[in-house]
Amino acid sequence: xxxxxxxxxxxxxxxxxxxxxxxxxxxxxxxxxxxxxxxxxxxxxxxxxxxxxxxxxxxxxxxxxxxxxxxxxxxxxxxxxxxxxxxxxxxxxxxxxxxxxxxxxxxxxxxxxx
Amino acid sequence: xxxxxxxxxxxxxxxxxxxxxxxxxxxxxxxxxxxxxxxxxxxxxxxxxxxxxxxxxxxxxxxxxxxxxxxxxxxxxxxxxxxxxxxxxxxxxxxxxxxxxxxxxxxxxxxx
Numbered sequence: 001x002x003x004x005x006x007x008x009x010x011x012x013x014x015x016x017x018x019x020x021x022x023x024x025x026x027x028x029x030x031x032x033x034x035x036x037x038x039x040x041x042x043x044x045x046x047x048x049x050x051x052x053x054x055x056x057x058x059x060x061x062x063x064x065x066x067x068x069x070x071x072x073x074x075x076x077x078x079x080x081x082x083x084x085x086x087x088x089x090x091x092x093x094x095x096x097x098x099x100x101x102x103x104x105x106x107x108x109x110x111x112x113x114x
Numbered sequence: 115x116x117x118x119x120x121x122x123x124x125x126x127x128x129x130x131x132x133x134x135x136x137x138x139x140x141x142x143x144x145x146x147x148x149x150x151x152x153x154x155x156x157x158x159x160x161x162x163x164x165x166x167x168x169x170x171x172x173x174x175x176x177x178x179x180x181x182x183x184x185x186x187x188x189x190x191x192x193x194x195x196x197x198x199x200x201x202x203x204x205x206x207x208x209x210x211x212x213x214x215x216x217x218x219x220x221x222x223x224x225x226x
Contacts, residue, residue: 004157040218041152041201041219042216042219043158043203043219044216045213045214048212048213055213056213090158092157094212096212102148102160103148105150105158106157107156107157108157
C-alpha cells in the first residue's frame with residue numbers, strides 16, 4: 001500500500017487553464033503539506049494543513065488554492081496556469097510534534113505548462 | 115535569505131569511499147534536522163534525522179554529525195556504493211512535524 005499517493009503523476013496543460021492535483025495519505029497523520037520543486041531541484045514549502053486547517057501559507061500566488069476535505073486528503077487547485085508554474089509538486093504528511101513526526105513524501109506530480 | 119545552506123552542490127566519490135555533505139543553518143529556533151534522499155522521478159525519502167540534544171546519530175552506513183555551537187550538521191556515507199547515487203537534501207524545522215526548510219541539494223555520483 002502506498003503511504004502518500006498523488007494523482008496525476010504527469011500533467012501537461014496550456015497557459016490559462018485550471019487544474020487540480022490530488023493527494024491522499026493512509027498513515028493516520030494529522031498534518032499535510034504541499035511542496036514545490038523547481039527545475040534546479042530546490043524544494044520549497046507552499047502550504048501546510050493540520051486537521052483540515054491551514055497552518056502555513058507561504059508567499060504563493062492566490063491562483064493556488066489548497067483544500068483539505070478531511071485529514072487524509074489535501075488537494076491543490078491552480079487557476080490561470082502560467083509558464084512559471086511548471087515544476088514538480090510534492091505532497092507530504094506527518095504527525096504534528098511528538099513521536100513519529102517523520103515527514104513522508106508522495107511520488108510527485110510533474111506539471112508542465114505550455 | 116537562505117536559511118539552510120548546503121554544500122557541495124555535486125560530489126563524485128569512488129566506490130567504497132566516504133561521502134560527506136555539509137549543511138549550515140541560521141535560525142537557532144530550528145530543532146529538527148533530517149536528511150532526505152531523492153532518486154530521479156521519485157519523491158524525497160527520509161534517510162536519517164537528528165535533534166540538537168545529540169552530537170551524532172548513526173544508522174547503518176549513514177551518520178549525522180551535529181555541531182550546535184557552529185550551527186552546522188553533516189551527513190557521512192561510509193563505504194559509498196553506486197546505488198547511493200542520488201540527490202541528498204538536508205532540512206530543518208523549528209519542530210518535528212512542521213514544514214521543512216530545505217538546503218539546495220547535493221548530487222552524489224558514486225563511481226564503480
